[in-house]
Amino acid sequence: MRYVQPLTEEQRELLGKTMKGDASFRARTRAHSLLLSDQGATIHDIAEAYQVHRVTVSAWITHWEQQGAQGLYDQPRSGRPPKLTPDEQELAKHYIKEDPRSLKQVVERLANKTEKRLSK
Numbered sequence: 113m114r115y116v117q118p119l120t121e122e123q124r125e126l127l128g129k130t131m132k133g134d135a136s137f138r139a140r141t142r143a144h145s146l147l148l149s150d151q152g153a154t155i156h157d158i159a160e161a162y163q164v165h166r167v168t169v170s171a172w173i174t175h176w177e178q179q180g181a182q183g184l185y186d187q188p189r190s191g192r193p194p195k196l197t198p199d200e201q202e203l204a205k206h207y208i209k210e211d212p213r214s215l216k217q218v219v220e221r222l223a224n225k226t227e228k229r230l231s232k
């Protein structure tokens with residue numbers, strides 16, 4: 113059986129704070145699973161509780177042991193960067209709220225405002 117390496121009181125405190133108040137649901141889940149492992153829960157038990165594969169739980173433990181608190185969070189993924197800047201994204205949301213049934217018009221308004229062509 114594999115468990116997280118014994119946690120220090122400081123680590124338990126950090127994981128407890130993350131579990132209770134972090135904005136990231138995944139970080140909260142991972143922090144809780146590490147605390148459960150420290151208390152003797154098996155990887156199988158944790159995987160069953162969170163409805164994930166046991167390999168996933170094992171990876172959470174490995175990331176914690178290799179990266180510490182940073183291992184609780186998702187790393188950036190590859191992919192095409194967004195066409196719209198954050199301000200333009202907010203404008204798009206505003207336009208959609210104003211006219212949610214006509215995305216074609218929203219796209220046209222954005223194109224006129226930003227000079228960027230987008231698909232619905």
